[in-house]
Amino acid sequence: METSCCCSCSEPDTACSYSIPQTDSNITIANRIDHILARWGYKRSGHVVRPGLYRLGNPDADSPVFASANYTISFDTLRLNLKGFDAYILVLDTKGINVWCAAGKGTFGTDELVKRIESTGLSHIVSHRNIIVPQLGAPGISAHMVKQRSGFTVEYGPVRAADLPEYMRTGKATSEMRKVSFPIQDRLVLIPIELVHVAIPTIIISIILWLLAGPAAGVAAIAAVITGTVLFPILLPYLPTQDFSMKGFILGGVCAVPFSAMYAQSADLPEWALAAGAIVPLLIIPAVVAYLGLNFTGSTPYTSRTGVKKEIFRYVPIMAVMTGIGSVIGIVLSIFRLAGVI
Template sequence: GVNIWCAAGKGTFCADEIALQVLRARLDQVVSHRELILPQLGASGVAALDLKKKCGFAGIFGPLRAADIRQFLAQNKKADEAMRAVTFSLAERLVLVPVEISLAWKLFALATLLIFLLSGIGPDIFSLQAAWQRGLVATGATLPAILAGAVVTPLLLPWLPGRQFWLKGVQAGGVLGLGYILFLQETPWSFPGAGLWLWTVAAASYLAMNYTGSTPYTSLSG
């Protein structure tokens, strides 16, 4: 439901797209009825009247969750209050953690490669030993960033101060980044320590902001 809301807001889940898929699947030759049960959170992007004109199927906005569709049909296609209620509990946030990590790993794999390459640059032009030593430490700062942005921020979402997700990520990343620097016995205000901390904070903030699309909250841009 939440991802549908995001797609509807961006215009990728709309009457035109639904009608296109219905016509491609030749749905009128498969079923005898002419109704489509649409997810509730897709309402912002779907004009039901246009949908019927484009493909001959009338759109009916069903319950928020797919698990309630059977009960929705049993109630003569009427949704009760529980079916319409939007929740985002700890369990619902926890389910999304693996999704966020799986979406982030490719980007951070490329970032890690770039970090290793940049870490090898020095007076000798490029040193494999320096690339390994510095790159390993810098890459280590990515782990608390992922933990802060993709795990801690979702789980502590209601309690982290601020409304913007990027700001919540900054707070989580700042704390975990500081912990990593102290673990390395590095001085936080030294050049290496500050660089590692800023990277952790920036990466955590990005992941937290990216998490907005998996939640029932909209971003400032819609």
């Protein structure tokens, strides 16, 4: 990016010594490749923009200032939707995390915002004292503390950057701009990174189960993971109950039924062995899907931090017990089979 020295300041030793990088609203092929790699979790912490102040277009002392996370997708989405605007973008150091998640973690927060305002000499660069913060950054930003410590007023913009042009034109956000929705396209983009996180363990476990308990067991492991990472976010709004864990138990139970029925009719074994074997997928698969589903609580508008904590303490022990009992039953049956008992 090009850099430009600020020349609108009244104190040259303070602000003019800060060279402001120039950016634009063009999204290049390299940017899009970066976005794809970020979505798939490749070098997850490496998709960052250097924190600081950026010039978009040809801003002057009266131009608006927008706050952004230093996650490349967040920064690129903002500058793309400000095409045609002359503005400043103040990038906070969120450790490569998007605005919403960083606000929850505290990195897109009051201290970091005040720090960047001071370190960039923003008060000497613009004549106004207003900074537009994404609405989803509100949990981390205390507006009155920012005002008290920096003199800047925090203005909360719309939820989505795509609404910024209309917001800037009218000077206000409609109720639709304030509404947090979670449509299918937003849920689909969560799938790749969740798959990547569990891909290698899933392959290893499915191979082991295939060798110890047969092809059906290996396929069941893969089916459980696909259900928890792909089907769960797609079907999320349509699954009954509010708790993510219960949604996972229900969806996992549906996934487990075919494997349970398959085992119950699969071999010439004693009835007790068939019944015990049929129970195994009904215990393990719902627990696995529920656990994977719980991972989506931090990336949806359906839960709060308090609600997530309650779910963890309430349901994770149940998941552990179900998985433990199912594993013990499966191991005992395998030992009996190898020993010729059944």
